[in-house]
Amino acid sequence: MIQFISSLLGAMVSSKKPTVYDVAREAGVSIASVSRSLRKPDSVRPATRELIDQAIERLGYVPSGSAQSLAARRTGVIGLFMSNLDELDDLSDFTLSSVDEANVEFDPPRRDNHHNDSLYFDQVLRGCELETWRRGLSLMVNLGLNRNEKGLTQLASDMAGKVDGLIVMARSVPDSTLEFLRRRVPVVMVADAPSDNESGYDLVRVSNRKGMRTLVQHLIDRHHIDDFAYIAGPDDSPDNHKRYVGFCEGLRSRNMNPETVPIYRAEFSWTIARTITQDMISRHKIPRALVCANDQMALGVCRALMDNDIRIPQDVIVTGFDGIKESETNEPRITTVRQPMRNLGRAAVSTMVQRLENPDAEPFSTELPVTLLLRESSEGRIPARGGD
């Protein structure tokens, strides 16, 4: 009892963290037994284990991750790297401060606030976290807030030293950096690999192409549309490109000629899409269906149409792509193709785990199915369901 108290005090007073040695001494066993008791409890006699557990409890022992990783040659940590585009602000030095009153300000309406891929990242992150947790691993994130390439590379290799594998969001890191990282840890790409196809990277993505194809086929088969226009995103976006390919496939599969469909470029931008649509209206060039390469643009299109009292979908059908929140809160709600972003994350981690277990396997490549969500912007009124 005396011993108990003194050791307890000792542990609490000394700011030093207890180690296996301390536990071993306290329990009267060797460090090997302590280690074993933790790793494979069945390999020690129950009585011994009991002794050890008590010592651990008494000392408040927590194993050192670094030491474990070093000895076991694995960290149990997976790195997630995604660059975040809209962080160009407030990199100022942050100082802690307090004021007594709340700030007050008038908050006038804005209309240019239509960029939001943070939700995309957020969902992928959550998926990674979920799967990582299910498998007893940890997740280290890096939103890649850095700008210059040199810094990014530094950052990335820093991380590479701390994890068993790196999950990298497409185009958040220069290809050269990827090639470098890859020499040290397995890399799983999300959404896209360098040079678009197999450079031997493990890859998890979503079928942009099939999604758009299915959408177009639906429009033709159910709504007998034969008068399309396509609102495209930026030329350098692989997603944009694949969606367009899917669009063409859909048309061709129904014996229609993609060449005859006008394409407008709106750079994934709400504002541009709106302007373009306004322009179409002025010039009486409005088609029966406006297929947009993403939701933001579809929302901009809707705005322009509604401002001109053009009815959706009675006069014009509008469709988007991605399934962002706003596509659901908009009036009317936008028919769109939902990407399983959460599952993208889960799949990425799963892939990484497989890779880790099987370092020499052929490159893994997974394509997750998307879901076409039929909503009012194409179908008209849909009866509600669900609580309320």
Next chain:
Amino acid sequence: MIQFISSLLGAMVSSKKPTVYDVAREAGVSIASVSRSLRKPDSVRPATRELIDQAIERLGYVPSGSAQSLAARRTGVIGLFMSNLDELDDLSDFTLSSVDEANVEFDPPRRDNHHNDSLYFDQVLRGCELETWRRGLSLMVNLGLNRNEKGLTQLASDMAGKVDGLIVMARSVPDSTLEFLRRRVPVVMVADAPSDNESGYDLVRVSNRKGMRTLVQHLIDRHHIDDFAYIAGPDDSPDNHKRYVGFCEGLRSRNMNPETVPIYRAEFSWTIARTITQDMISRHKIPRALVCANDQMALGVCRALMDNDIRIPQDVIVTGFDGIKESETNEPRITTVRQPMRNLGRAAVSTMVQRLENPDAEPFSTELPVTLLLRESSEGRIPARGGD
């Protein structure tokens, strides 16, 4: 040259990762010089550094984080722990699969989909990431998807072994676990500490109280409101409580008696708030201003009012709290108190860094100012500004 090629091949063929020893040999120096060259480049002669850098480049050397951490007794990693409430679903085993077509489904409107604190978490996370990056640290996240206490504790101490300090979201971990963790690593609490006040935890929070007080004062001073009702959240929420305290303070500061203001409990729920409001309307008990303890409830209130053709704010003023996205997209937009969630994260990291640098300092406690956003639900029409 021959040597160059052979060593390059050697490095690429052997799947083993190069270590300091390899670099030292390759560069013809000692491991100490390698280490120095990396840590404090000025402490080695430029020529030597050059030699080493080349060797590193050739070998594709990346330092082992585990070894560094073990030797240096610090990991350079900060842990972020926040439990995520709405993850009760899809914990199923995730299997990689592919299908050829996109799924298609009708997506009927829902109205019960008004919970969303994930944005809250998301912003705090981003703040942490930002600050953590600025300081050259890494961030390990744990969304605490686990449910049972035992598992949570296990999870948490796992993490504790891998980080220099732990940032914990209020109430995402049982108090007992906190006390345990604390014995091993510094803990910074976000939003609230156990037993509400100083148990000696470092603390970063937001001034709920002042925010609500300022809001009420504004309503009285500018809109001459003397007929309030208060829609409260759950009794066990510290935030809810503090907001109510602020509400009372605001009234008293203008010589009004909080006792005379009816309180309705709506559990932070959109649906309940709406029902309650509907009820008020039926019974002709509608006050001049409805102050809600959060935005969700304010949105529910708005719905009920509008369904009954009651004008906002001409007939009834409605206010929320938090500044969630929906408060801005709603029609009318909701006057609310915005919490600086992003800065909460930054402040948490800053606090942690200070703590790490100064282990024996008194507990740090920071209260971040909030901002009262005046919008249409209280002010009526506000001229727009900004692009479009």
Next chain:
DNA sequence: ATGAAAGCGCTAACAT
């Protein structure tokens, strides 16, 4: 079932 001992890859005195 348990213990002894040899690393794991690095940092940080301490020498030189």
Next chain:
DNA sequence: ATGTTAGCGCTTTCAT
């Protein structure tokens, strides 16, 4: 300025 060496706290043979 550079090299030598002793750990850091654990895992993992290899004995016993």
